[in-house]
Amino acid sequence: MSENRIYNFSAGPSMLPLPVLQRASAELCNYNNTGMSVMEMSHRSKPYEEIITSAEALLREVMGIPDTYTVLFLQGGATGQFAGVPLNMMTKNGKADYIVTGQFSQKAYEEAQKYGKANIAGSSKAQNFTYIPAQEELTLDPEADYVHICENNTIYGSKWPYLPNTGDVPLVADQSSCILSEPIDVTRYGVIYAGAQKNLAPAGVTVVTIRNDLIGTPQKGTPTVLSYETQAKSGSMYNTPPSYSIYMIKLVLEYIKDMGGLSVLAEQNRAKAAKLYAAIDASKLFTNTIRQDCRSIMNVTFSTGNEELDAKFCKEAAAAGLASLKGHRAVGGMRASIYNAMPSEGVDALIDFMARFEKENA
């Protein structure tokens, strides 16, 4: 890698593709001969309108989002949507099903309780979130206004290996840490939302994709900025959108499109994850506790089982140019976040370092 960059395994904000950063850098002070930076530009101006329009068009193209869905660029992060989803969607029967498979789905569930009756329809908490419950383990309420899942559990390093069958009840997915990691069938979902800072762009923008017929009138008292109805009507411009982050989404999507799209990325992502898990499984020092079929290809957790040794690993890895490998405080150990922008060579460097560390600390 050039520009003295290191391999950054941060869970988010995380690495962005170097060509994207270089392009942003080249355009930083004077965007497309406008004489100003995108940061300085009115969000109602002609050049900005082109930026947000093409960001949306590219997202639709790359993810295969049909016209029957609306794309919103909002603020408040995925956490904002923990409230946004119930406020906009717990409006028919005032209840929803939550499947708790980690800390973010737990938080989403807790937030939803403020706005209606949130039920836990399945949970892997008793097994330390090491797997995703099977369809038979879920107790879904056919009268629920929606079913909420967190599709990739960033902290624990697990991923739904299937999508639950929710019948006529819309499926709502937090895809913050897996969006754009592989092709998906958008029509299986009612709502997909994602904070940008893992696979999409810098922090600041939250993408919400919602099936048009689900955009209803939100609950009374809903903050206007969180209203899907209002934001859809105003093209995400009810107020100033996170304009620079949306511009960065556009650059990331152009880059992804040029490299062949999500099927190419998925192949790369699966290969990166497969070799890292293979190294962990072959090791006598490192273990991963997630059930094989539920392992995330974006966030790979592992540990030595010894806190001091884990700390030593992270410290020495950082000194070797492998940054931010410390696991989430709720889990401990290590976590290698290997999002789209992590090059295969970065994973190789980590695997080499792990082998060296194991030899030295056997």
Ligand SMILES: *Cc1c(COP(=O)(O)O)cnc(C)c1O
């Ligand atoms: C990072 C993350 C969040 C929190 O996102 P914010 O943008 O900080 O609100 C929520 N859910 C998942 C799955 C995440 O990975």
